Amino acid sequence: MKVVVPSQLRDYTRGASLVEARGASLAALLADLDLRYPGIRFRMVDEQESIRRHLKIFVNREQVQRLDAPLTERDEIVIVGALSGG
Amino acid sequence: MTMLFIGTRKGAFTLESDPRRRQWRIGGPHFLGHIVNHVVLDPRDRRTLLCAARAGHLGPTVFRSTDFGRKWREASRPPAFPKAAEGEKGLSVDHVFWLEPGHASEPGVWYAGTSPQGLFRSDDGGDTWQGVAGFNAHPMRRQWVGGEQEAPPDGATLHSINVDPRDSRHLYIGMSMGGVFESTDGGRDWQPLNSGCAADFIPGPAPEYGHDVHCMRLHPLQPDRLYQQNHCGIYRIDRPHDTWRRIGRAMPKSIGDVGFPMVLHPRDADAAWVFPMDGGSVWPRVSPGGKPAVYVTRDAGKRWRRQDRGLPERQAWFTVKRQAMCADSLDPVGVYFGTTSGELWGSANEGARWSCLARHLPQIYSVEAAQRGK
Numbered sequence: 001m002k003v004v005v006p007s008q009l010r011d012y013t014r015g016a017s018l019v020e021a022r023g024a025s026l027a028a029l030l031a032d033l034d035l036r037y038p039g040i041r042f043r044m045v046d047e048q049e050s051i052r053r054h055l056k057i058f059v060n061r062e063q064v065q066r067l068d069a070p071l072t073e074r075d076e077i078v079i080v081g082a083l084s085g086g
Numbered sequence: 087m088t089m090l091f092i093g094t095r096k097g098a099f100t101l102e103s104d105p106r107r108r109q110w111r112i113g114g115p116h117f118l119g120h121i122v123n124h125v126v127l128d129p130r131d132r133r134t135l136l137c138a139a140r141a142g143h144l145g146p147t148v149f150r151s152t153d154f155g156r157k158w159r160e161a162s163r164p165p166a167f168p169k170a171a172e173g174e175k176g177l178s179v180d181h182v183f184w185l186e187p188g189h190a191s192e193p194g195v196w197y198a199g200t201s202p203q204g205l206f207r208s209d210d211g212g213d214t215w216q217g218v219a220g221f222n223a224h225p226m227r228r229q230w231v232g233g234e235q236e237a238p239p240d241g242a243t244l245h246s247i248n249v250d251p252r253d254s255r256h257l258y259i260g261m262s263m264g265g266v267f268e269s270t271d272g273g274r275d276w277q278p279l280n281s282g283c284a285a286d287f288i289p290g291p292a293p294e295y296g297h298d299v300h301c302m303r304l305h306p307l308q309p310d311r312l313y314q315q316n317h318c319g320i321y322r323i324d325r326p327h328d329t330w331r332r333i334g335r336a337m338p339k340s341i342g343d344v345g346f347p348m349v350l351h352p353r354d355a356d357a358a359w360v361f362p363m364d365g366g367s368v369w370p371r372v373s374p375g376g377k378p379a380v381y382v383t384r385d386a387g388k389r390w391r392r393q394d395r396g397l398p399e400r401q402a403w404f405t406v407k408r409q410a411m412c413a414d415s416l417d418p419v420g421v422y423f424g425t426t427s428g429e430l431w432g433s434a435n436e437g438a439r440w441s442c443l444a445r446h447l448p449q450i451y452s453v454e455a456a457q458r459g460k
Contacts, residue, residue, distance in 0.1 A: 008143045039160045043144040046178035047166035054143040081143040 001073055003033065006081040008055075009044070012037040021077075026057065027067040029077065044079070056080045088414045089458045090422060091135070092430065093122035096448035098137060100155070102458070107420055107434040110443045116158070117149065124409060126185040127154075127456040128211075130193050136212045138182035138198070146181045148198070150212045163214040165198050165206035167222065177202050184409070185212075186247035189254030199244035203231045203261050205273065220274040221259070221267070230278070230295050231264040238262060245408065246302035250309050258304060258312065265297030266314065282330035284318035301348040301408040308355035311386075315348040315360055315408070322387050333387025337362065341374050341381070347411035351419055351436075356386040359393075359413070359421055359437060361406045372403040380421070380437050396440035397431065404429075409452035416457065424450030 003021050005013050013019050021036065023029030027049075034041035044055050049067055051057060057064050058078040059071065071077075090101040092114075099114035116122075120139040128134035133154050140146040148161040170176025179200045188195025188207075198206040198215060205218040221227065231242065246260030255272035258279070265280040278295040285297045298317035305311045310325040313333075320334030320343045334343025344365030351357035359382050364370040373379065379394035404425045411423040422432045428447035433440045 006143075008141060038162065039147070042164060042166070043141075043147065046145055047169055048176045048178050049169065050178070052143070052145050 001029075001071065001075055001077060003029070004076075004078040006055075006079050008081040009040055009079065012040040012043075023071055025067070025071055026059070026064055026069045029071055030067070054082045056082045087458050088416065088420055089127075089456050090412075090430070090432075090443075091125035091127065091452075091454045091456070092424060092447065092450060093125050093137075093409070093452035094424075094428070094448040094450050095121055098122045098125050098139075099444075099447060101430060101443055107416070107432070110432075112444055116155065121181065122451065123181060123183050124185045124452045124454070126187065126454055128187050128196075129456070130187060130190060132456070132458075134211055136185045136196060138185055140181045146179050146200075148182055148185070148212055148215070152211070161208075161213055161215065165200055165204070165215040165217070167204060167217060177204065179204065180241050182206075183243040184245040184247055186249065189249050190251065192254055195254075197247045197249070197257075199247055199259065201241035201243040203242050203244040203264060205244055205247070205259060207273070218273040220269065220271075221276055224276060230267070231261060232296065246299060246314075248302065248304040248312070250304065251306055252309055258302065260299030260302040260314070262298050262300070262317075263296070264299075265295045266299055266302060267295075279323075279328060280330070281328055282323075282332070283314070283316055283321055284332070286318055300346045303348050303350045303358075305350055305355040307353065311355050313348050313350060313358050313387075315345050317344070319343045320345075320348075320360055320387065331387075333383070334360075336383075336388060337381060337390050338392075341379075342366075344371075345406070346371075346408035347406055347423065348408075349411050349413050349421060352413060352415045353417075353419075354384075357382065357384050357436075358387070359411070360390075361404075361411055361423055363405060370403075371405050376401050376403050378402050378404040380423070380433075380440075382437050393433075393437035393440070395438065396433075403427075407451055409454075410450050412453050412455045414455040414457060420455065422453050422455060424453045426450060 021032045088103045092099040097115035097118040124138045135151040137149040147164040149158045167177040184199035186197040194211045196208045205221045206215045242263035248258040250256035257269045267276040300315045302314040314321040321330035323330045337343040345362045349359040378397045381390040414420040426449045430444040432443045
């Protein structure tokens, strides 16, 4: 499925803002992303399996906070760098 | 020539001197936009650099270079606490704060201190990191470091990791919420070492732990001697004694002995520099009276002398963080400090005269010096 990658993570995707990944759940998708782009997952998800506070993940425009959220091939995944800075 | 590695709120920079340390050339930014807490060169090979970084949106990591910063790669397993058992609350590394090369006999070994307070070790030059379970999972850890709700605004940090040059298994650590701890068995077990240190924010009789270490340094040529800038004063200890002595009492009363960094002379164990800051009322943590000065002792803390030639004379409200002051190893020693207002100051004559080496940088978190080409 297509995954929209925010600017904060494009060092991992060699600049790509739209990448392909597979997975029947958000956890599986993130694991697949990490295989393709090593290191990307830990920047997004901490060691207690929580999505980091200033990153948001949307599935079909709905924010998802649980890694066990199921996914299908037709889902549209958008990762967003939320407000944080200054 | 001297090379300075500067960690800032918005990335890393370098300053490289000419052989006489008169002209400085700035390099960077590296990792622009990242919060860079520490950049450290491995003194064992003089090529490997480690950089502790995170970004506002992204989790903490460690970047590594084995060619003096030309190319960087991210650690394949950055410091992280173990995943908690189902139903329990585990710790997550917020940021890697302190990086410390291991013993000279252990190439590739590094230690890292984090916030929340954890100690980590790498055996492969910083590529993969494991928690030092002897500390992180010690049955007393929770009592030693308190709860996260008691932490300071930026989080409590484990820092001031000192490895005894005579014995790789002899370690000291300092914590901003916990105090000084010592291990003599490579980190398997730890004992508090805070006797003599004040902790005036803890009511009751003198506690065994819970102190607020700002910066602690072991002298490399006299490893039984350690100096400490604490939240409650400046201290020295000479092992095997187990009680710190408050050498900051010899500071002028109008200046006090509160500050963050502690810098040692690389060859003279009696010489050290501090950067006092106002610890009064609501703890402004700026140069007392808006008149910045470094203070130096040449007799292990019996007397302190003000060093402010070249620094602004008034209306200069410097804050210098605990990692943002250092010395090089040349003769005479160069001393350097960076401010939270983005200025880098240096002295090529052991503090006798200061000049501004760079300004307009982001908020400076750390400054480390290294000699290039040695």
